[in-house]
Amino acid sequence: MTDIAFKKRVSVEEVEEGVTFQPKFDSNGLIPVITIEFETNEVLMHGYSNEEALRLTMSTKKAHYFSRSRRRIWKKGEKSGLFQNLKEIKIDDDQDCLIYYVNLEGKKASCHVGYKSCFYRKLISKNGKYDVDLEFTENEKIFDPKKVYGNLPNPTKL
Amino acid sequence: MTDIAFKKRVSVEEVEEGVTFQPKFDSNGLIPVITIEFETNEVLMHGYSNEEALRLTMSTKKAHYFSRSRRRIWKKGEKSGLFQNLKEIKIDDDQDCLIYYVNLEGKKASCHVGYKSCFYRKLISKNGKYDVDLEFTENEKIFDPKKVYGNLPNPTKL
Numbered sequence: 001m002t003d004i005a006f007k008k009r010v011s012v013e014e015v016e017e018g019v020t021f022q023p024k025f026d027s028n029g030l031i032p033v034i035t036i037e038f039e040t041n042e043v044l045m046h047g048y049s050n051e052e053a054l055r056l057t058m059s060t061k062k063a064h065y066f067s068r069s070r071r072r073i074w075k076k077g078e079k080s081g082l083f084q085n086l087k088e089i090k091i092d093d094d095q096d097c098l099i100y101y102v103n104l105e106g107k108k109a110s111c112h113v114g115y116k117s118c119f120y121r122k123l124i125s126k127n128g129k130y131d132v133d134l135e136f137t138e139n140e141k142i143f144d145p146k147k148v149y150g151n152l153p154n155p156t157k158l
Numbered sequence: 159m160t161d162i163a164f165k166k167r168v169s170v171e172e173v174e175e176g177v178t179f180q181p182k183f184d185s186n187g188l189i190p191v192i193t194i195e196f197e198t199n200e201v202l203m204h205g206y207s208n209e210e211a212l213r214l215t216m217s218t219k220k221a222h223y224f225s226r227s228r229r230r231i232w233k234k235g236e237k238s239g240l241f242q243n244l245k246e247i248k249i250d251d252d253q254d255c256l257i258y259y260v261n262l263e264g265k266k267a268s269c270h271v272g273y274k275s276c277f278y279r280k281l282i283s284k285n286g287k288y289d290v291d292l293e294f295t296e297n298e299k300i301f302d303p304k305k306v307y308g309n310l311p312n313p314t315k316l
Contacts, residue, residue, distance in 0.1 A: 007290055009316045016271050016314055021281060021290040032204060034192050041199045043248075046190060046255040058281070058288040090201075091292070092276040093269055094314035097204040099277055111251055113174050118250040119257055123179060123216070130216040132165055132179040134249070156174055156252035158167045 004055050015095050024096040025051060030066055031098055035110070038087040038101040044110040045118045049098065061086040063100050069155050080148045082109055107143050112155060114141030162213050173253050182254040183209060188224055189256055193268070196245040196259040202268040203276045207256065219244040221258050227313050238306045240267055265301050270313060272299030 009015055009022045025031050030048040037044055049057065053064040053073050063084035067074040077083030084102035091098055104110060111118040120138040123130050167173055167180045183189050188206040195202055207215065211222040211231050221242035225232040235241030242260035249256055262268060269276040278296040281288050 004289060012312055012314050012316060015316065019279070019292045019294070021292055032190060034201060034204060036201070043192060043194070043201075043257060046192060046250060089281040089288070090277040090295070091279055091281070092204060093271045093273075093278070097276075099201060113251045115251075118255075119248040120251070121177070121249055123247040123249070130247070131162060134177045134179055136177075137248070154170055156170050158170060158173065 004058055006051065009095070016093050021091065022095050023054065023091065023098065024094070026096070030068075031096060033065065034097070034099045035063065035084065036099055036101050037110075038103050042117055043119055044084075044102070044104075044116070054098070057086055057100065058089070063102055067155070069157060076110075077105070079152060080112070081106060082148075084110065109142035112145060112149065114143050114145045116142055162216055164209065167253070174251050179249065180253050181212065181249065181256065182252070184254070188226075189254060191223065192255070192257045193221065193242065194257055194259050195268075196261050200275055201277055202242075202260070202262075202274070212256070215244055215258065216247070221260050225313070227315060234268075235263070237310060238270070239264060240306075242268065267300035270303060270307065272301050272303045274300055 007020050007022050009024065015022055023031055029050045033047050033049050035044045047065040048068060050066040053066045056064040063076045063086055065074045065076060083105045085105065086100060086102055088101040089098060109116045115138045120136055121134040122137050124133050124135045165178050165180050167182065173180055181189055187208045191205050191207050193202045205223040206226060208224040211224045214222040221234045221244055223232045223234060241263045243263065244258060244260055246259040247256060267274045273296045278294055279292040280295050282291050282293045
């Protein structure tokens, strides 16, 4: 536990135009986090932090999240070794969303499926129209998730 | 209303490794959206779409969201003229988050406070430690929100 005390939100003007960090946590105590690779500006993942995960991220400079499926704080890399080293935090206008800018260690991958980014597919259009067809934007996996995670449950839920 | 029919999610393998768009909407019918400027890779905003907003985005190539405060579909730019022209859509591993890559019209701004990006502030550290101090990363506003929005209610809530 760290001693960073987030300030109470008292005015819209201060939230939008001020220089005091006043993050808003939703009714579940969570704030969405966009994670971006600092050195390339590539989006790596989208997750959630709660107050304690945010404090741990700020104090340890390792990205921490709140896992909604496991209902607990999750230090990214604790199982896989794919740690995210914090370089910068940004917050949006109404202070209800964060960006963690991070650099990656080792294999330089972030996604549990084995790709660098979780956003490894894009929609493709035919004759200028989108339907429901995707194509991969990463050609091959950086690591084999079976070797890294073994028999741990897959966090992806239907 | 458009006729794009999103497919039912039937297997984790298909969701993660398949080439069919199967977006997951949460218990409120929403999916988070990260909006990025296509030509600069800069994060502009974080919002939410519902099924209809996503279909409208795909069919009109103008970004649409679901406004949680106003409880309705929101065509970005409908009040301000700050439209977002869709260039690409990406989806993440478990297909519960989207990226809209867009280019901006006119003033090339996106944030209702007057800045280009909603993420116009970052945390600053002192002696290597973060506390609750922010600094602005955009030096001046691109437009005057009073002139653009008049007396419309501010979407930022405490």
